[in-house]
Amino acid sequence: MKIQFWGATQTVTGSQHLISVNGSRILLECGLFQGRRRESYERNRNLPFDATTVDALILSHAHIDHSGNIPNLVRSGFRGPIYCTFATRDLCAAMLRDSAHILEENVAYLNKKRARRGEPLLEPIYTRADAIASLKQFVSVGYNRPIPVAPGVTCTFLDAGHILGSAIIFLEIEEQGKRIRLLFTGDLGRRDLPILRDPAPAPEADVLIIESTYGDRLHPSPDSAEARLRDLIVQTCTDGGKVVIPAFAVGRTQEIVYALHRLHLAGQIPDVPIFVDSPLAVDVTEVFRLHPECYDEELQDFIVRDRHPDPFGFDRLRYIRNVEDSKALNDLEGPAVIISASGMCEHGRVLHHLKHTLWSPRNAVLIVSWQAPNTLGRRLVEGHKKVRILGEEVPVRARVEVINGYSAHADQADLLAWARPILHRLRRIFVVHGDPKPASALAGGLEGAGAKWVAVPSEGDTFEID
Numbered sequence: 001m002k003i004q005f006w007g008a009t010q011t012v013t014g015s016q017h018l019i020s021v022n023g024s025r026i027l028l029e030c031g032l033f034q035g036r037r038r039e040s041y042e043r044n045r046n047l048p049f050d051a052t053t054v055d056a057l058i059l060s061h062a063h064i065d066h067s068g069n070i071p072n073l074v075r076s077g078f079r080g081p082i083y084c085t086f087a088t089r090d091l092c093a094a095m096l097r098d099s100a101h102i103l104e105e106n107v108a109y110l111n112k113k114r115a116r117r118g119e120p121l122l123e124p125i126y127t128r129a130d131a132i133a134s135l136k137q138f139v140s141v142g143y144n145r146p147i148p149v150a151p152g153v154t155c156t157f158l159d160a161g162h163i164l165g166s167a168i169i170f171l172e173i174e175e176q177g178k179r180i181r182l183l184f185t186g187d188l189g190r191r192d193l194p195i196l197r198d199p200a201p202a203p204e205a206d207v208l209i210i211e212s213t214y215g216d217r218l219h220p221s222p223d224s225a226e227a228r229l230r231d232l233i234v235q236t237c238t239d240g241g242k243v244v245i246p247a248f249a250v251g252r253t254q255e256i257v258y259a260l261h262r263l264h265l266a267g268q269i270p271d272v273p274i275f276v277d278s279p280l281a282v283d284v285t286e287v288f289r290l291h292p293e294c295y296d297e298e299l300q301d302f303i304v305r306d307r308h309p310d311p312f313g314f315d316r317l318r319y320i321r322n323v324e325d326s327k328a329l330n331d332l333e334g335p336a337v338i339i340s341a342s343g344m345c346e347h348g349r350v351l352h353h354l355k356h357t358l359w360s361p362r363n364a365v366l367i368v369s370w371q372a373p374n375t376l377g378r379r380l381v382e383g384h385k386k387v388r389i390l391g392e393e394v395p396v397r398a399r400v401e402v403i404n405g406y407s408a409h410a411d412q413a414d415l416l417a418w419a420r421p422i423l424h425r426l427r428r429i430f431v432v433h434g435d436p437k438p439a440s441a442l443a444g445g446l447e448g449a450g451a452k453w454v455a456v457p458s459e460g461d462t463f464e465i466d
Contacts, residue, residue, distance in 0.1 A: 001019065001020065001021040001173060001175055001180060001464070001465045001466070002019070002020040002021075002462060002463070002464055002465070003017060003018070003019055003020075003207075003209075003430070003462070003463050003465060004017070004018040004019075004020075004049075004460070004461070004462045005017055005430070005432065005457040005458075005459065005460070005461050005462075006018060006048045006049065006459065006460065007029075007031060007033060007459070008029075008031065008065070008211075008432050008433040009432060009456075009457050009458055009459045009461070010434070010435065010436045010439055010456060010457075010458060010459075011033075011035075011434075011435060012065065012213050012372075012433055012434060012435060013031065013032065013033050013034040013035065013065040013372075014031050014032060014033030014034070014043065014044075014065060014069075015028075015029040015030075015031040015065060015066045015432070015433060016028070016029055016030055016031065016048075016069075017029065017184070017209060017432070018049060018054070019171075019182075021150070021152065021153060021173055021175055022150065022151045022152045022153070022173075022175050023151070024055045024056070024150040024151060024153070025049075025053055025054050025055050026054075026055065026056050026057075026058060026149065026150055026153065026171075027054050027056070027057045027058070027073075028057075028058055028060070028169065028184055028209075029057075029058070029059055029060060029066045029067070029186075030057060030059075030066075030067065030068075030069045030070045030072075030073045031063075031064065031065040031066040031067060031068050031069060032044050032064050032065060032068030032069045032099070032125075033065075033069075034064075034065060034372065035372075035374075036374065037106075041122070041125065044069055044072065044125045045072070045125050047069075047072065047073065047076055048460070050077075051073050051074075051076035051077045051078040052076075052077035052078065052079075054073070054078050054080060055080050055150055056080045056081050056082075056083065056149050056150055057070070057073070057078070057080065057081070057082045057083070058082075058083045058084070058149060058155055058169055058171075059082060059083065059084040059088060059092075060084075060088075060160065060166060060167050060168070060169055060184065060185075060186025060187065061084075061088055061091075061160065061162060061163055061165060061166035061167065061186055061187060062084075062088045062091035062092045062095055062163065062164075062165065062166075062250060063163065063187065063250065064095060064099055066186065066187070067088075067092055067095070067096065068095075068096070068099050069125070069126075070082065070092070070096065070134050071096055071099075071100060071126040071127075071130040071131040071133070071134045072125050072126045072130070073134075074130065074133060074134040074137060075126050075130045075133075075134075078137075079137070080137070081137055081138075081139045081149075082134070082137045082138045082139060083139050083141055083147065083149055083155060084138060084139075084140065084141070084157075084165070084167070085140065085141060085142070085143065085157055085165040085166075085167050086140040086141075086142065086165065086291065087164045087165025087287065087290075087291040087294055088140075088164075088165035088166070088167070089135075089138045089140045089165075090165075090287045090290060090291070091163075091164060091165060091250060091284060091287050092135065092138065093135055094280060094283040094284055094287065095249075095250065095280070095284075096131040096134065096135070097128055097131045097132065098249075098279075098280045099131065100124070100126055100127055100128040100130065100131040101128060102347060103124040103125050103126065103127075104124045104127060104128065105347075106124075107122050107123065107124040110122055141155075141157055142157075143157050143158065143159055143167070144156060144157070144158065145157070146172075149171075152173060152174040152175055153171055153172070153173050153174075154171070154172045154173075155169060155170070155171055156169075156170045156172075157169065157170075158170055158200040158203070159196075159197050159198075159199065159200045159294075160185065160186050160187065160188055160189055160199050160200070161188070161189030161190070161191075161193070161196050161197055161198050161199040161200075162186065162187040162188060162189035162196075162199075162251075162408050162409070163187075163189075163196070163250055163251040163408060164195075164196065164250070164251065164254075164287065164288055164291055164294050165291065165294060166186060166187060166189065167186060168183065168184065168185055168186060168188070168199070168200060168202075169183070169184040169186060170182075170183055170184075170203055170205070171183075171184070178466070180206050180207065180465060181203070181204065181205040181206050181207070182205060182206070182207045182208075182209070182465075183202060183203065183205035183207065183208045183209070183422075184208075184209040185208075185209065185210045185211050185418075186211070187211050187213070187408075187409060187433065188210075188211055188409070188410040188414070188415060188418060189408055189409070189410060190219065190222075190407070190408065190409070190410050190411070190414055191414065192222065193222055193255075193408065194222065194255060194258055194259070194296070194298060194299065195254060195255060195258060195288075195295060195296065195299050195311075196294055196295070196296055197294070197295075197296045198296070199410070199418060201418075201421070202418055202419060202421060202422045203422070204422050204425045205422060205425065205426060206425065206426065206427050206428070206465075207426070207427065207428045207429075207430075207465055208419065208422070208426050208428070208429045208430070209429075209430045209432055210415065210419060210429060210430070210431055210432070210442070210446075211409070211410075211415075211432060211433035211434065212415070212431045212432065212433060212434030212438050212439040212441075212442040212443075213370075213409045213433055213434050213438065214407065214409050214410065214411045214412060214415075214434075214438060215412050215415060215431070215434050215438035215439055215441050215442025215443075215445070216412060216437055216438040216440075216441035216442070217411055217412060217438070218411045218412060218413055219404060219405060219407050219411045220403075220404055220405040221405060222405055222406070224405055225403050225404075225405025225406050226259050226262075226263070226405075228401070228403050228405070229256070229259060229260075229263070229366070229403060230263055230268050230269055232364055232366055232399075232401055233263075233269045233270070233272075233337060234268075234269060234270065235364075236335065236362070236363065236364040236399070237269075237270045237272050237335035238270075239362045240334065240335060240362055241335060241357075241360065241362030241363040241364060241398075242332075242335060242336045242337070242338060242357055242362075242363050242364075243336075243337045243338070243363070243364045243365075243366055244338050244340065244350065244353045244354060244357050244363070244364070244365050244366070245337065245338065245339045245340070245365075245366045245368060246340060246341070246342065246343055246344070246345045246350045246354075246365070246367065246368075246369075246377060247281075247339050247340070247341065247343055247368055247369070248341065248342070248343035248369055249278050249280040249281040249283075249284050249341045249342075249343075250284050251408050252343060252368055252369055252406060252408070253276060253278070253281045253284070253285070253339055253341070254284070254285060254288050254312055255406055255408075256339055256368065256406070257274075257276065257285070257312050257317065257339070258299075258311050258312065260274055260317070260337070261308070261311060261312070261313075261314050261317070262302075264314055264316060265306075265308075265314075270335065271316065272316070272334075272335045272336055272337060273316060273318065273332075273336045273337070274316050274317045274318070274336070274337040274339070275317075275318050275319075275320055275329060275336065275337070275338045275339065275340075276317070276318070276319045276320065276339045276340075277320040277326050277329060277338055277339070277340040277349050277350075277353070278320075278339075278340050278341040278348065278349060278350075279321050280341060281319075281339070281341055282319045282320075282321050285312050285319070288312060289310065289312065299311055326349050326352070327352070329353065330352060330353065330356040338353050340353055343368075343369045343377070344369075344371050344372055344375040344376070344377040344378070345371075345375060345376035345377040345380065346375050346376060346377070351376075351389050351390055352390070354376075354389055354394070355389045355390060355392070355394055357398055358387070358389075358394050358395065358396050358397065358398045359394060359395055359397055359398070360397060360398060361397045361398060361399070362398075363398040363399070364398055364399040364400070364401060365380060365398055365399070365400045365401070366401050366402075366403065367380065367381055367400065367401065367402045367403070368402075368403050368406045369406070369407070370407070376389065380396065380400050381400070381402055383400070384396060412438075412441065412442060412445060415442060415445075416442075416445050416446065416449055419446065419449075419451075420449055420450075423446070423449055423450050423451050423452075424450065426451060426452065426453075427452065427453060427465075428453050428455070428463070428465060429443075429446055429451050429453065429454045429455070430454075430455055430456075430457055430463070431443045431446070431454065431455070431456045431457075432456075432457065436456075439456045440456060443455075443456050
């Protein structure tokens with residue numbers, strides 16, 4: 001068996017790991033690389049392998065850095081099945097079309113400039129038609145149900161507790177009379193977060209591919225995050241201002257909505273209007289409602305015991321889909337809470353809300369997720385006094401707060417605690433999906449806990465497993 005690492009190596013985007021076994025090629029994930037525009041376009045457009053030679057794709061979850069280049073894979077000739085959980089397939093149906101829309105808009109904007117300069121026009125990495133076509137190849141599988149995916153290879157999805165439908169991928173492989181068990185975390189969730197179940201325990205394995213997004217740090221508790229959310233809303237609304245929360249449409253938006261629902265019921269926040277302004281978040285929340293099999297006991301009890309059949313809806317909350325209603329929010333008088341995409345403030349309706357709120361010290365912006373370098377969200381976190389939004393310089397006078405306790409990724413302690421019970425059996429550990437510092441820190445932590453062999457692969461590295 002051979003493993004080639006083509007993405008999410010010493011970085012947190014573009015997850016792609018290619019396994020060759022028994023004459024078949026299995027791709028673990030096909031995510032979009034996210035970074036500087038030119039580099040991202042070239043890397044995503046030009047796959048590092050021949051798509052026609054890939055026999056199957058196995059997807060851990062729907063986040064775009066794991067699933068986002070699937071339409072390009074299919075466009076490039078991949079014709080095999082795409083295995084994932086039921087909820088992941090439903091999320092991808094919304095997210096891949098939305099990703100295609102963004103890619104098409106970005107290229108249209110760039111082509112206007114290129115046309116004026118007489119430069120060749122670009123094509124989008126893929127189109128909405130490509131995204132829709134790729135959905136025909138998805139094969140949905142329930143948790144804990146082994147399924148053959150290639151000759152001598154059986155796959156089982158275990159609950160990863162990261163986002164709705166996220167899975168740990170467990171491959172049982174027989175090759176030339178030998179048995180190898182490969183475990184891939186995808187993105188591992190945290191314990192005791194609301195909405196979703198905790199990650200499943202790690203089964204014994206020979207090879208582990210483990211994420212390391214937060215391999216060098218510890219998260220604050222979810223309870224402290226909710227207390228800070230409450231305090232910020234109370235203070236800002238008392239000042240007569242608005243709270244703008246840039247939030248990823250998948251997972252983070254639903255967590256914030258559920259937290260606000262509980263705070264509203266407990267009378268701990270003012271009775272102000274709350275808006276979710278993101279068509280994708282509206283679609284994704286509908287998918288959340290369709291998959292109660294993913295909920296943890298706390299949320300099940302909230303629904304049954306407290307008689308709130310919709311944890312993602314209450315009387316002060318309104319979901320915004322059409323453009324006219326979104327624009328009207330910018331003229332809204334008085335306090336309000338606006339949750340809007342994108343999570344890193346790079347595109348979408350949140351840009352308009354930031355443009356209309358950052359100038360006033362009465363308002364607040366709440367950052368609830370990791371912000372990549374060179375993004376507007378990162379510049380806000382770094383304390384820039386002026387930022388460029390939609391071509392204009394905007395002064396930053398609003399209060400900018402960061403709450404890290406909502407992270408859906410396991411931190412260093414979580415990752416080590418999850419892996420520790422199986423370290424004595426593991427022959428190989430590969431640390432991926434982390435920048436160099438957290439990846440190295442987690443590798444060191446695993447070695448300190450007793451791991452026999454740990455590597456942090458670089459892009460293109462190939463390893464033989466026998």
